[in-house]
Amino acid sequence: MSGGRRTLPYLLLFPGLLWLVVFFVIPLVYMGELSLRTGSLTEGFFFNWQFSNYSDVLSDYSQQFLRSFIYAGVATLLALLIAYPLSYAISFRGGKYRNLLLFLVVAPFFTTYLIRTIAWQTILTDQSPLVEFLASIGLTSNGRILDTPASVIAGLTYNFLPFMILPLYTSIDTLDRRLIEAAKDLYASSKTAFLKVTLPLTAPGIVAGTLLTFIPASGDYVNAYFLGGRNQAMIGNVIQSNYLVTSNYPAAAALAFILMLIILLLVVIYIRFAGSEALMGDEASAN
Amino acid sequence: MEAASIHNEGGASPFKRASRAIGDKLLPIFAGLAILYMLIPIVVIAVFSFNDPQGRYNFEWVGFTTEHWTNAFGIPELTSSLVTSLQLAAVATVISAVLGTMIAIALVRYEFYGRKPTNFLIVIPLATPEVVIGAGLLSMFISFSFPLGFVTLLIAHVMFCISFVVVVVRSRLIGFDRSLEEAARDLGATPAQTFRLVTLPLIAPGIIAGSLLAFALSIDDFVISNFNSGTTVTFPLYIFGASQRGIPVEVNVIATILILVALAAMAIVLWQQYRADKMAKVEPEPDPMLEHPRESRKHAVTKQTP
Amino acid sequence: MSDKTTSRNRMRKVVIGAAGLGAAMVVAACGGSVGGGSDAEITTVSKGDAKASGTLVISNWPLYIDENTVSNFEKDTGVKVKYVEDYNDNTGFFGKLRPQLEQGESGGRSIIVPTDWMASRMDGLGYLQHFSVPDDLPNVEANLRDDLKSPAFDPDRAFSVPWQSGMTGLIVRTDLAPDIRSINDLFDPKYKGKVTMLSELRDTVPLVMKADGINPDDATKEDWLKTIDKIESAAASGQIRDFTGNDYAGPMVRGDVVAAIGWSGDAVQLQADNPDIEYRMPTQGCILWSDNMVIPVGAPNPNAALEWINYVYDPEVAADIAEYVNYITPVDGAKEVLAKKDPELANNQLIFPSASYTADCSNQPSLDAADEQEIEQAFERAITG
Numbered sequence: 001m002s003g004g005r006r007t008l009p010y011l012l013l014f015p016g017l018l019w020l021v022v023f024f025v026i027p028l029v030y031m032g033e034l035s036l037r038t039g040s041l042t043e044g045f046f047f048n049w050q051f052s053n054y055s056d057v058l059s060d061y062s063q064q065f066l067r068s069f070i071y072a073g074v075a076t077l078l079a080l081l082i083a084y085p086l087s088y089a090i091s092f093r094g095g096k097y098r099n100l101l102l103f104l105v106v107a108p109f110f111t112t113y114l115i116r117t118i119a120w121q122t123i124l125t126d127q128s129p130l131v132e133f134l135a136s137i138g139l140t141s142n143g144r145i146l147d148t149p150a151s152v153i154a155g156l157t158y159n160f161l162p163f164m165i166l167p168l169y170t171s172i173d174t175l176d177r178r179l180i181e182a183a184k185d186l187y188a189s190s191k192t193a194f195l196k197v198t199l200p201l202t203a204p205g206i207v208a209g210t211l212l213t214f215i216p217a218s219g220d221y222v223n224a225y226f227l228g229g230r231n232q233a234m235i236g237n238v239i240q241s242n243y244l245v246t247s248n249y250p251a252a253a254a255l256a257f258i259l260m261l262i263i264l265l266l267v268v269i270y271i272r273f274a275g276s277e278a279l280m281g282d283e284a285s286a287n
Numbered sequence: 288m289e290a291a292s293i294h295n296e297g298g299a300s301p302f303k304r305a306s307r308a309i310g311d312k313l314l315p316i317f318a319g320l321a322i323l324y325m326l327i328p329i330v331v332i333a334v335f336s337f338n339d340p341q342g343r344y345n346f347e348w349v350g351f352t353t354e355h356w357t358n359a360f361g362i363p364e365l366t367s368s369l370v371t372s373l374q375l376a377a378v379a380t381v382i383s384a385v386l387g388t389m390i391a392i393a394l395v396r397y398e399f400y401g402r403k404p405t406n407f408l409i410v411i412p413l414a415t416p417e418v419v420i421g422a423g424l425l426s427m428f429i430s431f432s433f434p435l436g437f438v439t440l441l442i443a444h445v446m447f448c449i450s451f452v453v454v455v456v457r458s459r460l461i462g463f464d465r466s467l468e469e470a471a472r473d474l475g476a477t478p479a480q481t482f483r484l485v486t487l488p489l490i491a492p493g494i495i496a497g498s499l500l501a502f503a504l505s506i507d508d509f510v511i512s513n514f515n516s517g518t519t520v521t522f523p524l525y526i527f528g529a530s531q532r533g534i535p536v537e538v539n540v541i542a543t544i545l546i547l548v549a550l551a552a553m554a555i556v557l558w559q560q561y562r563a564d565k566m567a568k569v570e571p572e573p574d575p576m577l578e579h580p581r582e583s584r585k586h587a588v589t590k591q592t593p
Numbered sequence: 594m595s596d597k598t599t600s601r602n603r604m605r606k607v608v609i610g611a612a613g614l615g616a617a618m619v620v621a622a623c624g625g626s627v628g629g630g631s632d633a634e635i636t637t638v639s640k641g642d643a644k645a646s647g648t649l650v651i652s653n654w655p656l657y658i659d660e661n662t663v664s665n666f667e668k669d670t671g672v673k674v675k676y677v678e679d680y681n682d683n684t685g686f687f688g689k690l691r692p693q694l695e696q697g698e699s700g701g702r703s704i705i706v707p708t709d710w711m712a713s714r715m716d717g718l719g720y721l722q723h724f725s726v727p728d729d730l731p732n733v734e735a736n737l738r739d740d741l742k743s744p745a746f747d748p749d750r751a752f753s754v755p756w757q758s759g760m761t762g763l764i765v766r767t768d769l770a771p772d773i774r775s776i777n778d779l780f781d782p783k784y785k786g787k788v789t790m791l792s793e794l795r796d797t798v799p800l801v802m803k804a805d806g807i808n809p810d811d812a813t814k815e816d817w818l819k820t821i822d823k824i825e826s827a828a829a830s831g832q833i834r835d836f837t838g839n840d841y842a843g844p845m846v847r848g849d850v851v852a853a854i855g856w857s858g859d860a861v862q863l864q865a866d867n868p869d870i871e872y873r874m875p876t877q878g879c880i881l882w883s884d885n886m887v888i889p890v891g892a893p894n895p896n897a898a899l900e901w902i903n904y905v906y907d908p909e910v911a912a913d914i915a916e917y918v919n920y921i922t923p924v925d926g927a928k929e930v931l932a933k934k935d936p937e938l939a940n941n942q943l944i945f946p947s948a949s950y951t952a953d954c955s956n957q958p959s960l961d962a963a964d965e966q967e968i969e970q971a972f973e974r975a976i977t978g
Contacts, residue, residue, distance in 0.1 A: 010393075012389040013394075013399070015389065017405065020408055020409070020446065020450075023442055023446040025408075027423035027427040031419075031422060031426040033426075033430070034429070037627065040628070041629075041718075042717065060974060086317070086322070088314065089314045089318035090318065093315055100557060101318075105325055107549055107550060108546070110503065110545055111542040111543075111546055112506075112509075113507055114509055114523055114530070115534075118526075118534065119328035120328060121843070122847075125848070127847065146844075147835055220416070220510075221418065222510070230977055231828060231835065236418045236510075240514075241973070243422060245684045246688070247688050256418065259418070263414075263415075340866070342863060342864075342866025342867070343656075344842065344847075344866050347846070364677070430627060435689075435692060516689075517690075517692070517693065518689060518693075518700040528679060531681045531838055532681070532839050532840075533843070
């Protein structure tokens with residue numbers, strides 16, 4: 001490679017990376033700094049190495065943290081249970097309608113996020129036939145679905161389903177069918193073939209899908225806001241209200257920082273456990 | 288587990304045959320139900336766009352009317368928020384497409400120091416909850432007393448779109464056939480010409496796909512916009528405000544229009560693909576005697592996904 | 594890779610990491626002050642001799658004005674009005690606008706309409722401009738109701754002029770919960786999970802206090818905190834379904850909620866959605882409040898703003914507004930004007946409440962600055978699940 005080309009990659013990278021550094025990394029630094037301030041709105045917030053902010057918000061809002069991860073976890077699991085068979089069906093049985101079906105599945109998510117969520121208010125209202133039926137078979141708490149954990153989890157599952165479907169489908173669809181054929185030629189039953197061939201080979205898709213679903217879901221506040229009421233507030237709601245309603249910036253910043261760190265921790269553990277490098281893919285070999 | 292038996296798949300047992308038949312049907316039925324489940328809210332939204340509520344709220348069916356369709360843009364605040372969203376999305380898409388493509392090219396084509404940190408930096412925003420990204424940006428803007436508005440929204444939107452563009456274009460670049468570029472150079476083209484006349488047109492679908500993704504993300508963004516918009520109102524922010532006092536039926540109308548637009552776009556893409564497939568299939572008349580059923584399956588497995 | 598290269602790589606990483614951290618600290622140190630209110634002096638605006646002109650941007654609560662006043666004002670004065678209904682709740686709006694107000698900007702607005710306590714807070718932070726009612730607002734001077742002339746938070750009406758007053762009380766679905774008449778009925782297990790309260794601290798807590806016999810004006814910090822505890826247990830047990838802003842009405846229209854703490858004017862408007870929705874004066878009395886027109890710092894057209902404030906205090910104009918909005922008008926003389934057009938409306942207790950109707954009502958209390966933050970945060974924690 002000629003000498004002039006050596007600077008070319010850096011030139012190409014520079015503007016985009018600069019944008020990311022200035023508007024993603026640096027703000028996190030500011031958020032950290034804000035979280036260490038103390039004071040009040042009327043007197044001003046002053047930097048004070050106030051690490052007690054962290055212990056304060058953890059003790060005040062531990063319930064909301066826990067709740068967020070539980071809701072997100074359940075929603076991710078449900079999404080996986082729905083998305084896997086769905087993707088499998090589309091890929092293996094879709095035939096020439098595969099792309100159409102895939103689109104039908106993803107198209108609903110072109111409506112605005114808020115409107116989709118609010119539509120569930122209409123569907124899950126206490127008086128609706130669906131809810132009354134569920135109440136009659138005892139599946140509701142206090143005879144309702146709205147303003148309970150169930151509706152928030154249902155909302156999360158629904159809204160993040162595409163994030164689960166797309167990576168799963170990509171993974172399943174690029175599976176080499178001949179491997180399954182080979183397994184069957186070796187007298188494996190459908191079940192064995194699935195468990196020993198398909199599932200392991202689509203593991204990267206499962207890992208990607210669950211991460212792409214769990215992470216945004218745990219920080220979400222729209223579903224809890226519209227479907228759950230304040231009794232089901234997730235940590236996202238608390239962060240939002242502390243920033244935008246009570247203007248309690250240090251607490252809000254501390255909460256956001258803790259959320260980020262916990263998620264990072266969970267992701268690291270998960271990836272270590274799942275052992276997948278498919279996520280970050282290294283292109284050095286692609287050259 | 289079942290021992291490997293010659294009777295595995297062609298099982299003589301009627302029970303096994305029946306359960307396999309049911310199992311066969313189960314999957315498509317499940318898929319069908321799942322698809323139905325995903326479409327329910329959309330149907331509700333569309334149906335209620337024809338409702339004629341007497342008061343502020345659009346929760347109960349009152350009567351059928353098309354007046355909200357004929358007058359879809361009759362609410363000034365709604366329309367102006369939509370315009371703001373479109374403008375924002377357009378500008379953000381262009382900027383993030385350019386920046387993102389440049390990064391993708393550098394990542395795939397060149398060697399440089401700091402590949403791992405760069406990858407990391409690209410992926411991390413995708414793995415951070417929006418609430419954290421929005422809060423971070425707001426923290427910085429507050430510390431600098433920077434006025435919140437269209438500019439801060441634009442900054443935020445470009446920021447979260449770049450990563451998506453990079454991922455999409457990168458995957459397109461990886462599957463790219465370098466021999467075409469080599470051929471161009473063999474025929475005397477300069478690197479710049481090669482890029483402009485060969486590479487760029489061939490990765491254009493990837494760039495377009497990335498841009499469409501960025502556009503859709505920008506139009507739909509609520510959380511990050513909520514934190515950084517100050518008093519500027521985008522379409523999702525309008526809906527959020529309106530949800531406090533009753534969402535006008537026109538919002539349902541516009542949401543339905545958005546879906547129809549997406550459906551139309553997909554129809555066009557599918558139709559293009561169908562035509563492209565047809566043209567690629569131009570070949571001498573197939574001899575039905577020679578056609579082997581396995582041929583079509585091999586064709587499906589190796590087909591390039593666009 | 595040789596050992597030398599590995600350790601060199603590691604060294605490089607450490608150096609880069611340290612440099613990054615150092616840079617981050619430098620960057621963070623560049624952050625400026627946050628909060629604390631504006632340090633600038635309070636400005637006073639006056640009409641001057643120039644006729645009002647240009648554009649006037651008003652931020653108001655939704656559904657708080659009739660259809661004609663804006664265009665009438667434009668015709669009568671030549672001022673172009675941009676009337677925006679983006680004031681959805683006090684704290685939310687404040688949270689969004691505060692950073693700009695801190696810098697002396699109002700985002701282009703010349704009038705905003707906060708409730709009493711928020712107007713007081715904004716003035717305390719230096720976000721409002723002052724004016725002189727006797728000099729520049731003759732209609733206000735003449736027609737402002739006596740009981741609103743000198744509130745505790747703004748004794749001279751130097752920075753606020755009431756737009757509408759209202760009552761916070763019970764909004765009830767009379768078909769589903771006919772017997773709810775007192776705030777304490779909201780704690781009745783019969784209605785578990787079907788009642789909501791307002792997330793507005795200064796409406797909800799005083800009402801519950803009154804139902805327990807405590808006078809909000811005399812309440813101590815302990816009284817507030819004890820009442821907040823009572824509300825918190827009711828919320829935790831599921832008795833109270835939700836704490837809402839304006840959005841209590843939606844679930845009530847759907848029937849998910851049968852009774853709520855809400856605002857008097859809403860009830861009348863909601864009857865179009867469902868005729869069984871009604872405002873009920875709680876047996877122990879309601880909370881009275883006003884939303885006030887204020888001129889924020891950085892207002893682009895204070896002259897036109899003063900013109901508008903004066904204009905809406907003309908009894909004819911006030912009557913038009915009251916007829917549509919169904920809240921309590923602060924303008925004397927509007928009742929008489931309305932009586933000629935629509936006698937039934939003139940006798941509507943919600944718009945022109947008699948002294949006996951509001952005998953037990955208290956004004957919305959303001960909190961001592963010393964206790965404010967603690968009580969606000971306690972309430973916020975109580976109502977967040």
